[in-house]
Amino acid sequence: MGKKYILDTSAIISGKDLPSDIETIIPESVLNEILDYEKYQILIGRSIVLKPSENFIKMAKKAASETGDIYKLSNVDIDVIALTLEYGGIAITDDYAIQNVLSYLSADFVGLNEKGIKERYTWIYRCKGCRRYFKEYHKSCPYCGSELKLVRKKI
Numbered sequence: 001m002g003k004k005y006i007l008d009t010s011a012i013i014s015g016k017d018l019p020s021d022i023e024t025i026i027p028e029s030v031l032n033e034i035l036d037y038e039k040y041q042i043l044i045g046r047s048i049v050l051k052p053s054e055n056f057i058k059m060a061k062k063a064a065s066e067t068g069d070i071y072k073l074s075n076v077d078i079d080v081i082a083l084t085l086e087y088g089g090i091a092i093t094d095d096y097a098i099q100n101v102l103s104y105l106s107a108d109f110v111g112l113n114e115k116g117i118k119e120r121y122t123w124i125y126r127c128k129g130c131r132r133y134f135k136e137y138h139k140s141c142p143y144c145g146s147e148l149k150l151v152r153k154k155i
């Protein structure tokens with residue numbers, strides 16, 4: 001069995017065709033945001049609807065505080081992050097704040113505009129000063145003290 005994919009609201013309403021052989025999870029709170037339920041019933045019907053556990057919600061919120069994304073994220077967004085962690089899955093989302101927190105947690109995600117979910121990217125940090133790359137998040141570069149920025153790297 002392959003990896004599970006966690007869908008956020010934008011992933012559902014994009015109407016993007018997802019391969020039929022992948023397992024998809026929809027957070028219960030995301031489902032509550034979908035007004036036009038019938039339009040997406042095939043995708044919703046084939047997905048597992050789940051609520052994340054409290055400890056994974058805590059973990060997601062803690063990480064979001066650490067990256068500074070907490071104020072950009074709704075409770076629904078937090079659920080997407082929490083379920084991705086809980087099931088070791090891959091989030092399908094275009095939300096940069098969600099992606100940033102997942103990256104910080106070394107969790108997987110793919111954007112909607114990337115060609116198919118087969119193409120995979122990873123995010124790494126790059127120093128704006130000395131241009132060194134870092135896999136882990138630092139508040140500032142350990143070498144030169146400059147700010148780090150998140151850059152996307154194809155894998």
Ligand SMILES: [Zn+2]
Nearest residue numbers: 127130141144
């Ligand atoms: Zn540096």
